[in-house]
Amino acid sequence: MSWSAHDLEPYAFQRHLGGKVAIVPLLIGSYSPDFATKWFVYGISTFGVDVGAEDPAEFHRGWPGVGFMHSLSFGIVIALVVLLVFRSRIWAISLLIGQWAHSLTDAGDTVGTMLLFPFTTHKFDLDAWAYAGQTNRLTDAAAYHSGLGFVWDGLWIVYGLIAWRVLTRGYFRAVIVPADPFWRWAGRRVPEGVLVALYRASFFYGTTRWLAWLIWAHVLHDYPFDLSWGGPHWVPAVDRD
Amino acid sequence: MRTLALHIGVAAAYVTLGVFVPEVLISWPVGTAFYLLGVCALPALVRRLR
Numbered sequence: 101m102s103w104s105a106h107d108l109e110p111y112a113f114q115r116h117l118g119g120k121v122a123i124v125p126l127l128i129g130s131y132s133p134d135f136a137t138k139w140f141v142y143g144i145s146t147f148g149v150d151v152g153a154e155d156p157a158e159f160h161r162g163w164p165g166v167g168f169m170h171s172l173s174f175g176i177v178i179a180l181v182v183l184l185v186f187r188s189r190i191w192a193i194s195l196l197i198g199q200w201a202h203s204l205t206d207a208g209d210t211v212g213t214m215l216l217f218p219f220t221t222h223k224f225d226l227d228a229w230a231y232a233g234q235t236n237r238l239t240d241a242a243a244y245h246s247g248l249g250f251v252w253d254g255l256w257i258v259y260g261l262i263a264w265r266v267l268t269r270g271y272f273r274a275v276i277v278p279a280d281p282f283w284r285w286a287g288r289r290v291p292e293g294v295l296v297a298l299y300r301a302s303f304f305y306g307t308t309r310w311l312a313w314l315i316w317a318h319v320l321h322d323y324p325f326d327l328s329w330g331g332p333h334w335v336p337a338v339d340r341d
Numbered sequence: 342m343r344t345l346a347l348h349i350g351v352a353a354a355y356v357t358l359g360v361f362v363p364e365v366l367i368s369w370p371v372g373t374a375f376y377l378l379g380v381c382a383l384p385a386l387v388r389r390l391r
Contacts, residue, residue, distance in 0.1 A: 107369075131369070237367065297380050298373075305372035308352045312359030312366050320360055 101160075101233055102205050103244050103313065106130045107306025108256035109201045114276075115263040121194040122280035125182070127302055129198020132178065133169040133206070142237045156234040157338040161211050163221045170206055171217035175199035190279065208252060210330055210339040227330045228252070230337030242323040243335040245313045251327065257307050267303060272296050351379030 110126040141160045143152020153159035161167040168174055179196040183189065207213045212225025229249035232240045244250060265271055269292075276299060277283040286295055317323045326332035330339075355375050359366040366372070 238363065241363070241366075294377065294381050297377055301373040301376050302369070304348070304352065304355075304376045305369060308355045309359060309366040309372065311352075312356040313363070315356065315360045316363055316366075 101134075101209060101231060101240075101244070102202075102249060102253065103241065104253040104306040104310040105205050105256055106134075106202050107302040107309075108253065108260055109205065110198055111260050111266055111303050112256060112263070113197055113201070115266045117197075119275050119279040120190070121197060122190050122282070123194075123276055123299060124280065124282055125191040125194035126198045129175065129178075129195035129200075130202050132195070132199050133174070133202045135169075137166045137169065141233050142240070157211050157231060160233060161206075161213055161223060163214060163217060167214045167221075167223075168217045170203045170213035170215075172200060172203060172215050173217060175203065205252075209249070210337045227339070230330060230332060230335050231339070232335045232337055234338055235335065239335065241313050242317040242321065243332050243337075245310075245317045246323050246325050246334075247331040248327055248329070250310065250314060253306070253310050257310060260303055260307070267300050269296050272299055347380055347384065351376060354379065 107127075107130075110123060110130050113121060113126060114123055137160065140151070140153050141156045143150055143156075145151070153165075155162075158167075159165040161170060175196045178199065179192040182195055183192040186192075203213050203215060207215060207224045208226045208228045209231040210225060210227050210229070211231040212223035212227075214221055215224045216222070229247040229252070230243055232243040235243070260266075272295070277287070283295060318325070324332065324334060326334065330337065355365075355372070358375075365375070
């Protein structure tokens, strides 16, 4: 799994595709594979009762489970639904790009994603960083920010900072608003400054949490870096190969 | 320049809070609310009080 890439990748697509995409569905698509399921992967405890998946990695990425949400066909299905309901090509395409980006990015870990579901339940994986969602949220965060996962997220941050003009008010007015009627509708109800902030919010969230997790894991705590392929190896990674 | 300084300040505050209370780093709504408060609500309040 990835921690900040899903917040940041949409801005890179925005930079390259300009008015051909809409940022809101792009972000929704980027978040959609984990939507409403991540809490069950880590589990929660309420009134002394533990609720969570018996096999978190299989629930998250496999079948039976919600692993189909990380497949390319799931992106096509939700894009078609949006096209049929809202009659908006730009929303459908943006949603599709966001969901595909998430599914392909998560194929970077040791579990991988069922990209070609329902044709096969094989999980495509690059094994670049450890999948440790079965541990707990904090250990998973520490592991991710100790291996190549945080490097991957860091690349998107660097790219975003290089392409900083995408985050300016001028770009928002010239490209973002004309591309998507949502912003004109929202602009009649909310001041422009708030809309610009909303537009930038995921970039802010992805960048700051990346930095905070790094400091938390390596300054406040003492988790060792391990940038070897498939690392960090100090965490019991799930590898379905 | 003023906008950039404001963003850096809000980012520094969020990172500091997140390091000591990592639960705030987990939720997108919490992160976004913090950001909106820092770059929109707080400056608007300061302007009104002046």
